[in-house]
Amino acid sequence: MEDLTPIRRQYLDLKRQHPDAILFFRLGDFYETFDADAEIVARELDLVLTSRPVGKGQRVPLAGVPAHALEAYLARLVERGYRVAIAEQVGEPVNGLMPRRVVRVVTPGTALEPTLLEERAPSYLAAWVEEGEGIGLAYCEVSTGQFAATQWTGPEARREAEAEWLRLSPRECLYPVTPGEPATPPLPSAGEVACAFTPFPAHRFAPGAARTALLEHFRVTSLHAFGLEDQPLALRAAGAILQYLQETRPEALSLLVSIEMYSTARYMLLDPATRRNLELVESASGGGRRGSLLSVLDFTRTPMGGRLLRAWLSQPLRDRAAIEARLDQVEAFVEDPIARDRLAAHLRGFPDLERLAGRIGSGLASPRDLAALRRALTALPEIQALLRRMEGPHAGAVRPLADRLEPLPELLELLSRALVDDPPVTLSEGGVIRLGFSEELDRWRSLAREAQAWLAELEQRERERTGIRSLKVGYNKVFGYYIEVSKAAARSVPSDYIRKQTLVNAERFITPELKEYETQVLNAAARQAELEAELFRDLCRRIGEELPRLRAIAQALAHLDAVASLAEAAARHRYVRPELTEEDVLEIRGGRHPVVEQALAGRFVPNDVVLDAEGRILILTGPNMAGKSTLLRQVALIVLMAQVGSFVPADRARLRPVDRIFTRIGAHDELAAGRSTFMVEMNETAYILHQATSDSLVVLDEIGRGTSTYDGLAIAWAVAEHLHNHPKRRPKVLFATHYHELTALAAYLPRVRNAHMAVAEVEGGIVFLYQMRPGGADRSYGIHVAELAGLPRAVIRRARELLRRLERGEPAVQPKAPPAAPLPLFAEHPVVQALRNLDPDSLSPLEALHKLYELKGMVEGSSRAGSSAEAGPEGGWG
Ligand code: ADP
Ligand code: MG
Numbered sequence: 051m052e053d054l055t056p057i058r059r060q061y062l063d064l065k066r067q068h069p070d071a072i073l074f075f076r077l078g079d080f081y082e083t084f085d086a087d088a089e090i091v092a093r094e095l096d097l098v099l100t101s102r103p104v105g106k107g108q109r110v111p112l113a114g115v116p117a118h119a120l121e122a123y124l125a126r127l128v129e130r131g132y133r134v135a136i137a138e139q140v141g142e143p144v145n146g147l148m149p150r151r152v153v154r155v156v157t158p159g160t161a162l163e164p165t166l167l168e169e170r171a172p173s174y175l176a177a178w179v180e181e182g183e184g185i186g187l188a189y190c191e192v193s194t195g196q197f198a199a200t201q202w203t204g205p206e207a208r209r210e211a212e213a214e215w216l217r218l219s220p221r222e223c224l225y226p227v228t229p230g231e232p233a234t235p236p237l238p239s240a241g242e243v244a245c246a247f248t249p250f251p252a253h254r255f256a257p258g259a260a261r262t263a264l265l266e267h268f269r270v271t272s273l274h275a276f277g278l279e280d281q282p283l284a285l286r287a288a289g290a291i292l293q294y295l296q297e298t299r300p301e302a303l304s305l306l307v308s309i310e311m312y313s314t315a316r317y318m319l320l321d322p323a324t325r326r327n328l329e330l331v332e333s334a335s336g337g338g339r340r341g342s343l344l345s346v347l348d349f350t351r352t353p354m355g356g357r358l359l360r361a362w363l364s365q366p367l368r369d370r371a372a373i374e375a376r377l378d379q380v381e382a383f384v385e386d387p388i389a390r391d392r393l394a395a396h397l398r399g400f401p402d403l404e405r406l407a408g409r410i411g412s413g414l415a416s417p418r419d420l421a422a423l424r425r426a427l428t429a430l431p432e433i434q435a436l437l438r439r440m441e442g443p444h445a446g447a448v449r450p451l452a453d454r455l456e457p458l459p460e461l462l463e464l465l466s467r468a469l470v471d472d473p474p475v476t477l478s479e480g481g482v483i484r485l486g487f488s489e490e491l492d493r494w495r496s497l498a499r500e501a502q503a504w505l506a507e508l509e510q511r512e513r514e515r516t517g518i519r520s521l522k523v524g525y526n527k528v529f530g531y532y533i534e535v536s537k538a539a540a541r542s543v544p545s546d547y548i549r550k551q552t553l554v555n556a557e558r559f560i561t562p563e564l565k566e567y568e569t570q571v572l573n574a575a576a577r578q579a580e581l582e583a584e585l586f587r588d589l590c591r592r593i594g595e596e597l598p599r600l601r602a603i604a605q606a607l608a609h610l611d612a613v614a615s616l617a618e619a620a621a622r623h624r625y626v627r628p629e630l631t632e633e634d635v636l637e638i639r640g641g642r643h644p645v646v647e648q649a650l651a652g653r654f655v656p657n658d659v660v661l662d663a664e665g666r667i668l669i670l671t672g673p674n675m676a677g678k679s680t681l682l683r684q685v686a687l688i689v690l691m692a693q694v695g696s697f698v699p700a701d702r703a704r705l706r707p708v709d710r711i712f713t714r715i716g717a718h719d720e721l722a723a724g725r726s727t728f729m730v731e732m733n734e735t736a737y738i739l740h741q742a743t744s745d746s747l748v749v750l751d752e753i754g755r756g757t758s759t760y761d762g763l764a765i766a767w768a769v770a771e772h773l774h775n776h777p778k779r780r781p782k783v784l785f786a787t788h789y790h791e792l793t794a795l796a797a798y799l800p801r802v803r804n805a806h807m808a809v810a811e812v813e814g815g816i817v818f819l820y821q822m823r824p825g826g827a828d829r830s831y832g833i834h835v836a837e838l839a840g841l842p843r844a845v846i847r848r849a850r851e852l853l854r855r856l857e858r859g860e861p862a863v864q865p866k867a868p869p870a871a872p873l874p875l876f877a878e879h880p881v882v883q884a885l886r887n888l889d890p891d892s893l894s895p896l897e898a899l900h901k902l903y904e905l906k907g908m909v910e911g912s913s914r915a916g917s918s919a920e921a922g923p924e925g926g927w928g
Contacts, residue, residue, distance in 0.1 A: 159222025186283025195305035260289020355611025376695025378447035383617030385442035417473035498574035625697035640701030672807030793826025
């Protein structure tokens with residue numbers, strides 16, 4: 051240690067205080083990182099990794115970023131889940147060493163800066179605590195002040211907690227760690243969510259410490275009002291969040307004015323697989339918004355409305371009254387397209403009031419933020435009036451929202467008086483406060499201006515006085531204002547000129563008078579800046595007092611934006627209002643898939659689906675590509691949309707709200723996404739069989755496909771029987787399968803109905819009609835589909851011949867044929883095998899043509915030879 055340079059020692063000290071964070075160490079115009087940090091930073095930010103001497107013969111890795119670009123680099127690190135501690139230089143050098151202190155720790159879940167936040171997605175900081183079977187979960191969004199907690203107990207706690215955790219997709223999650231024990235995150239971090247797991251001392255999660263933190267923060271003596279007293283696990287998680295913020299982001303605490311205790315039982319439970327399968331907020335394939343349900347419903351005009359709509363889609367309601375209330379609001383805007391347009395016009399370009407209020411409350415607001423707030427407040431009375439003028443039978447449903455948009459005239463008046471029309475980006479640029487707002491400020495301003503004018507005239511005056519035409523007045527940081535004269539003329543300067551600096555070709559002078567005005571200019575400028583900053587802070591403080599009201603306004607606007615967006619979607623896509631009923635029924639007439647119908651632009655074929663007490667299980671058969679999966683998802687989506695409070699893509703929809711939607715998409719169908727294995731499929735199926743209630747909707751698409759045909763068929767069969775026969779758990783079930791053998795179930799299970807996707811045969815080929823009809827599919831049409839897929843004609847011909855033989859009960863293998871090849875022909879014909887081994891992407895067009903000839907040659911060869919083997923059931927073609 052003695053061999054190290056003082057600065058290295060200082061660095062190591064700071065690093066010891068923040069071992070889990072990347073330390074950004076300010077060195078002049080750069081933030082430098084060292085050692086392992088430097089390696090991470092160089093890799094993640096594509097920076098050059100160099101090294102630096104730190105003592106006798108020692109060098110360590112180094113990577114740095116320029117100070118002016120800090121935010122952009124921070125954003126990238128934080129997005130990838132890193133914590134960053136920023137050490138700044140503070141004060142004056144001591145023994146030649148700048149003192150440094152960590153002034154800020156940036157973590158993924160505590161970001162407030164717009165550059166670090168995604169506009170249309172929430173950014174949650176969560177805390178997770180477990181005890182026995184119970185789990186407590188709390189979360190907050192420091193940029194908006196949202197703060198909530200919940201807990202689960204019982205054997206299903208973990209599953210339900212994980213589902214909720216996934217819905218939230220927090221950016222950062224605290225979990226308890228006991229010193230000396232290894233820190234293991236409570237959830238597998240490998241998932242779609244990039245979450246930074248932050249170990250936090252277990253004693254901070256202890257009931258006592260957590261309670262104290264909550265009591266002190268909310269300045270209360272009991273937590274009854276928040277509903278937390280009898281929710282010990284939720285309380286512990288919430289208390290840990292507060293303690294963590296005290297350490298990392300204390301300025302955010304003032305935003306957390308309340309905490310909501312909630313229960314996920316109020317909402318439809320969607321397990322992670324179902325969220326993914328239904329592609330609610332992002333598509334399963336690319337992960338982007340395109341192709342998601344959100345993408346067809348989102349006409350929101352503000353980021354806060356966008357975030358709320360997204361939250362609604364992942365949290366459908368269960369309570370009929372709550373759903374109807376939202377539907378009424380949507381309908382109010384469906385009825386009144388003019389009001390909808392006007393509201394949209396107001397909201398377009400409307401500031402993100404929710405996060406704006408957050409920045410003001412935490413002292414991070416810029417002058418532009420205040421101007422945005424002024425704009426927002428100016429628009430409020432008009433929006434309110436517009437909402438109150440709405441007519442139509444459901445206009446009343448919007449009234450309470452209008453009432454919450456209570457304008458704040460005093461605040462608006464203050465902002466208008468105080469703030470210039472178009473303030474600069476940063477306070478340090480000056481010119482933020484309007485003329486006439488503060489007499490003192492104006493006085494300093496005019497002093498500064500006068501002195502400035504005097505200086506500007508000086509040059510002219512001195513040229514005349516001295517007769518030196520090259521004379522110039524200049525300014526630099528070291529000497530301040532000076533008079534510059536060329537070397538040649540320097541001899542003839544007046545006697546009151548004091549020489550200050552000699553350059554190659556010129557001399558620089560000052561005069562006592564010049565220095566006096568200089569002091570005035572600089573003093574006035576400094577005073578002006580100080581005063582302006584003070585006035586600005588006052589202004590922010592004053593706004594801060596209205597934070598709860600601003601938050602309420604922001605939430606009302608977000609809500610309006612979201613319901614108007616659903617109305618816009620309903621109008622554009624011709625949706626209808628779903629009818630909620632107590633009757634045990636799910637009836638959809640002329641239903642469409644909301645996303646697929648957009649892609650098909652008018653060519654989508656609507657379908658009716660009815661599930662009720664007599665027919666609860668629908669077995670849907672039909673060949674591949676006939677539209678089975680689409681129909682299944684469409685039913686699930688219509689139910690989900692209805693419970694979100696949205697209109698639905700159908701001519702009519704009548705339903706009783708469901709408690710859960712389960713979906714299980716067969717392993718085979720999901721393989722493309724590289725996620726599933728047969729084991730996972732069976733796990734999830736087991737979960738459904740255990741959890742589905744008579745109020746649930748279960749969607750099973752091709753289960754049992756990930757294993758051999760007979761296994762798969764047997765499993766699918768048994769699952770269907772179980773769902774039918776369970777004495778208490780009798781969910782409504784849609785079961786799509788290419789095993790048309792399953793249609794036999796309807797013959798002995800009274801509540802099972804068969805349906806199939808219609809197919810028309812034309813000239814030996816088939817056309818999909820996408821129409822669901824009663825009864826099972828009579829055939830699988832596997833060979834037709836193979837033909838459509840472009841299998842060589844000879845293969846198709848041979849397959850037809852084999853099928854005919856099998857259907858007649860004849861063996862596919864001729865008795866006189868040579869001993870059968872061990873491989874079943876249908877699955878393993880050499881041509882098929884060759885095709886399977888083919889990688890089209892790696893072939894040139896010419897090679898492809900050659901390959902085609904080769905395949906044809908093989909086919910003709912083999913059919914002539916009549917070589918054959920035992921054929922597998924046709925289902926193998928799926
Ligand atoms: P399956 O599950 O029976 O194999 P899919 O549901 O995957 O079939 O549908 C295959 C394709 O058929 C879809 O990608 C879509 O383009 C089209 N399709 C499905 N349903 C319809 C419909 N109702 N109207 C028009 N086209 C449809
Ligand atoms: Mg399918």
